[in-house]
Amino acid sequence: MAIQRILVADDEESIRWVLSKALKKQGFSVDLAEDGSQARSLAQKNHYDLAILDIKMPGVQGLDLLKLFRAESPDTLIIIMTAEATMENAVSAMKHGAYDYLTKPFDLTALDAIILKAEKAADLTGKIDHLKEELQDHYSVGRAIIGNSQAMQDIYKILGRAAGSDVTILVTGESGTGKELIARAIHVNSQRLGKPLIALNCAAIPHELLETELFGHERGAFTGATERKIGKFEQANGGTLFLDEIGDMPLELQAKLLRVLQEKEITRTGGNQTIQVDVRIVAATNQDILSRVKEKQFREDLYYRLNVVPIKMPPLRERRDDIPLLADFFLQKSKQDLGIDAMEYSEELLELFKTYNWPGNVRELENNIKRAALLSPNQVLTPLDFPDLLEGKKYQRQDESLETLVAQKLENSLSQMNLHEMDTLYEMVLHQVERPLINIVLQKTRGNQIKAAQILGINRNTLRKKIKTLEIDVKRGDA
Numbered sequence: 001m002a003i004q005r006i007l008v009a010d011d012e013e014s015i016r017w018v019l020s021k022a023l024k025k026q027g028f029s030v031d032l033a034e035d036g037s038q039a040r041s042l043a044q045k046n047h048y049d050l051a052i053l054d055i056k057m058p059g060v061q062g063l064d065l066l067k068l069f070r071a072e073s074p075d076t077l078i079i080i081m082t083a084e085a086t087m088e089n090a091v092s093a094m095k096h097g098a099y100d101y102l103t104k105p106f107d108l109t110a111l112d113a114i115i116l117k118a119e120k121a122a123d124l125t126g127k128i129d130h131l132k133e134e135l136q137d138h139y140s141v142g143r144a145i146i147g148n149s150q151a152m153q154d155i156y157k158i159l160g161r162a163a164g165s166d167v168t169i170l171v172t173g174e175s176g177t178g179k180e181l182i183a184r185a186i187h188v189n190s191q192r193l194g195k196p197l198i199a200l201n202c203a204a205i206p207h208e209l210l211e212t213e214l215f216g217h218e219r220g221a222f223t224g225a226t227e228r229k230i231g232k233f234e235q236a237n238g239g240t241l242f243l244d245e246i247g248d249m250p251l252e253l254q255a256k257l258l259r260v261l262q263e264k265e266i267t268r269t270g271g272n273q274t275i276q277v278d279v280r281i282v283a284a285t286n287q288d289i290l291s292r293v294k295e296k297q298f299r300e301d302l303y304y305r306l307n308v309v310p311i312k313m314p315p316l317r318e319r320r321d322d323i324p325l326l327a328d329f330f331l332q333k334s335k336q337d338l339g340i341d342a343m344e345y346s347e348e349l350l351e352l353f354k355t356y357n358w359p360g361n362v363r364e365l366e367n368n369i370k371r372a373a374l375l376s377p378n379q380v381l382t383p384l385d386f387p388d389l390l391e392g393k394k395y396q397r398q399d400e401s402l403e404t405l406v407a408q409k410l411e412n413s414l415s416q417m418n419l420h421e422m423d424t425l426y427e428m429v430l431h432q433v434e435r436p437l438i439n440i441v442l443q444k445t446r447g448n449q450i451k452a453a454q455i456l457g458i459n460r461n462t463l464r465k466k467i468k469t470l471e472i473d474v475k476r477g478d479a
């Protein structure tokens with residue numbers, strides 16, 4: 001990751017002008033903000049490799065911007081500009097994670113020296129990130145596929161036969177049946193292991209951006225293309241490209257994809273150079289792709305080009321034999337993640353698992369088990385720990401719902417208070433709910449705040465603030 005895009009925020013026009021000129025001359029792309037609020041909205045829209053922020057600005061101050069960057073874009077390097085070289089300023093900037101600071105007035109050689117140092121740091125960070133990704137890739141690409149049912153064994157056979165060659169594979173099946181897992185297994189079992197496995201979800205990206213996402217673009221290819229972008233095809237060169245939800249690809253792009261697959265070369269948008277690519281394609285869809293072909297929404301020629309080897313993932317309800325194995329696997333995983341030793345299923349629950357319909361397939365089973373392991377105070381999990389499944393089966397006992405329990409408790413407590421004398425009731429009640437909630441989750445995660453924030457679905461910083469204001473003892477996990 002070299003430095004390409006820089007944000008300069010200063011309310012003095014002359015400083016903006018000098019910095020912008022000097023930085024652009026060195027080939028950087030530069031955005032300017034004349035106050036803190038403008039800087040903040042630019043930072044929310046774009047990613048900056050480096051931000052040079054004045055410490056004192058109207059609107060949001062430089063140090064607050066610095067904190068914002070640290071929280072939302074931690075890899076952006078920050079240089080703070082201060083008018084006076086007071087120690088408080090410098091210390092405060094560095095303490096909050098600034099990369100360096102400049103004292104005004106500065107000459108451009110001081111700026112050059114800092115930029116050069118920052119470039120080296122960015123380069124190093126890029127290398128470390130790359131190594132981390134490689135390591136992560138190595139350990140996560142080959143995630144275990146669980147299942148011994150006949151249906152899964154048939155799939156393993158096809159996988160074994162087809163993975164080693166470069167044939168294109170089309171994986172179909174309902175959502176949550178493990179299509180992405182299969183794509184990873186294909187990559188891991190091919191000669192392309194060690195090369196990139198790049199995934200693109202065609203449904204998650206707006207149609208108009210999909211083309212440049214796949215093939216990249218040159219700088220200046222269209223308004224807003226301030227930098228060259230390398231597309232997924234080039235990123236996957238030598239490896240595998242997993243095109244998820246291929247059924248959602250717009251027709252014009254299908255034609256282009258077909259050409260690329262035949263010619264094995266791409267052209268970046270706005271460019272005229274053809275680039276050779278050696279990429280193995282695994283595509284997946286949860287739609288009935290043949291009906292899309294009949295409706296002329298999916299090109300027949302592309303369908304045949306992708307569907308050289310079809311793999312159809314069976315829904316979980318059609319391979320119920322695998323349910324106990326999967327349930328065990330996910331419970332072990334949750335116990336490990338949460339640091340719990342003892343927890344098991346009741347017979348009744350296993351029966352419910354086997355008879356439930358699982359419209360969300362393996363993903364639904366996995367998520368339900370994770371949630372129950374986290375929230376249940378019991379060592380033996382029963383159907384009551386799985387309200388979603390009971391709701392699905394329509395025999396949930398209303399009086400067990402959390403809301404009803406809280407309402408009863410609240411009514412009891414409030415009846416013993418003189419409400420007319422209260423002035424912070426709302427806050428007091430919220431604290432009393434928040435404190436035990438955060439405590440329980442912290443206990444389950446053994447004080448790991450990153451995991452706890454993830455489980456609660458709140459920002460790490462928000463959790464940190466709450467721990468402070470609610471005076472929760474993190475080590476012990478109680479107040």
Ligand SMILES: Nc1ncnc2c1ncn2[C@@H]1O[C@H](COP(=O)(O)OP(=O)(O)OP(=O)(O)O)[C@@H](O)[C@H]1O
Nearest residue numbers: 144145146147175176177178179180181286362363
């Ligand atoms: N056989 C399996 N063994 C272990 N875990 C599985 C299995 N099948 C699916 N999973 C897990 O279920 C979750 C969903 O799987 P995956 O994302 O591969 O499904 P998908 O079919 O690609 O879903 P979607 O169509 O919604 O993208 C993942 O967390 C995955 O690890």
